[in-house]
Amino acid sequence: MTLLRLNKVCQRYPVGQKGWFGKPAHELKAVNDISLTLEEGETIAIVGESGCGKSTLGRMVALLEPPIEGDVELAGIATAGLKGQALKDLRRKLGLVFQDPYSALNPRLPISELVGEPLDVYDIGDKASRRAKVLETLESVGLSEDALDRYPHEFSGGQRQRICIARALVLDPALIVADEPLSALDVSVQSQVLNLFAELKRERNLSFFFISHDLTVVDYLADTIVVMYLGQIVEQAPRDAFFANPAHPYSRALLAAVPEVGKGKRQRGLALQGDVPSPINPPSGCAFHPRCANATETCKTIAPSPQTFDGDDKHIVACHYPGAVIDLKKPHSKEAMV
Ligand code: ADP
Ligand code: MG
Numbered sequence: 001m002t003l004l005r006l007n008k009v010c011q012r013y014p015v016g017q018k019g020w021f022g023k024p025a026h027e028l029k030a031v032n033d034i035s036l037t038l039e040e041g042e043t044i045a046i047v048g049e050s051g052c053g054k055s056t057l058g059r060m061v062a063l064l065e066p067p068i069e070g071d072v073e074l075a076g077i078a079t080a081g082l083k084g085q086a087l088k089d090l091r092r093k094l095g096l097v098f099q100d101p102y103s104a105l106n107p108r109l110p111i112s113e114l115v116g117e118p119l120d121v122y123d124i125g126d127k128a129s130r131r132a133k134v135l136e137t138l139e140s141v142g143l144s145e146d147a148l149d150r151y152p153h154e155f156s157g158g159q160r161q162r163i164c165i166a167r168a169l170v171l172d173p174a175l176i177v178a179d180e181p182l183s184a185l186d187v188s189v190q191s192q193v194l195n196l197f198a199e200l201k202r203e204r205n206l207s208f209f210f211i212s213h214d215l216t217v218v219d220y221l222a223d224t225i226v227v228m229y230l231g232q233i234v235e236q237a238p239r240d241a242f243f244a245n246p247a248h249p250y251s252r253a254l255l256a257a258v259p260e261v262g263k264g265k266r267q268r269g270l271a272l273q274g275d276v277p278s279p280i281n282p283p284s285g286c287a288f289h290p291r292c293a294n295a296t297e298t299c300k301t302i303a304p305s306p307q308t309f310d311g312d313d314k315h316i317v318a319c320h321y322p323g324a325v326i327d328l329k330k331p332h333s334k335e336a337m338v
Helices: 054-061 084-091 111-121 127-140 157-169 187-203 215-221 239-244 249-256 297-301
Strands: 002-018 024-039 043-047 069-074 094-097 175-179 207-211 224-229 232-238 307-309 312-317
Touching (some): 002 207, 043 215, 094 157, 111 127, 111 157, 127 157
Parallel strands (some): 043 207, 094 175, 175 207
Antiparallel strands (some): 232 312, 307 312
16 A cells, blocks of 8 residues: 655745845755655665755655645645644654754653653553553663663663654654664664664564665665655666666766675766755756766756666656766766866
8 A cells, every 4th residue: 555655746945035025035946846655564765965855855754844836645645734633643654763863852851751752742541551652662672671761861872763763663653754864873883773674674564764875774774766866856766676777877876886785787986076066056957967977968958757767667767868888988077076
């Protein structure tokens, strides 16, 4: 069953000083026309460099901010205009985990209250049953009973992230939205928390909307990979197809930076040049063209439409020359270097 459906979702933010008639000077397109579906039990990983719109998309999926255009449908319910109790009821299906487990936990509350708070908010059970549910949830993330009456400062970063995960799980959600949940952790504990996510995925029929710039993590967890560039999807594919046969030059460049991940085609020496351009004034045609060694006049003027790749209708790519070998001898366009 489809759990989440994004239908032509857009997010734009006003930026710059307001001019005459109170209109903002510019508009920043953080997310532009994204459609995708997530099935029950599926894990989608959203990848891309910083500034590509991953967190903005995640906030819309998490029902923290409504899209300016398009709609987010969760468990068959369209969320546009949803308010009050109806919105609160739907949010119960979501568990949210963010990057920084230090700022996510109120230092003045004991773990029992931090993890149990969602049960209070939804008025579930009595004091004793709440404590039992909190304990059961803490144990499922690898913490023990003696954590209950302790405070956040008594725990390491990895343990704090486990506490945040317990808090996200305590209402038995259907979908976990996790935005870079490993990035703030020490490398040594990242793999432990990653294993915890893998275990939760195996043992519960949970879906994950997992945002990460780290392809090693994605390789380990994802069923489907979605690559974003400047607010749009440039490639989407089942995990194996993506790692075996990445079609977009941007995906290939991201993969070239982590040669140890996956076993598919790799092109040596392929490195991303320059930075992600500003979404206030995105490049014409294909937004990736200033950084693409394969770019032609067509790429500069015409935005590529998403198309299927390699006869696989689940593998979708928005590129005029999908799967083409990238010409490393050809210098990258000057625009990328400025
Ligand atoms: P990512 O998570 O991929 O790094 P973000 O979604 O955080 O990307 O940001 C995408 C773009 O939107 C960036 O250019 C960022 O500066 C901009 N942006 C994000 N949130 C806001 C906001 N609330 N107001 C203005 N610009 C924003
Ligand atoms: Mg982000």
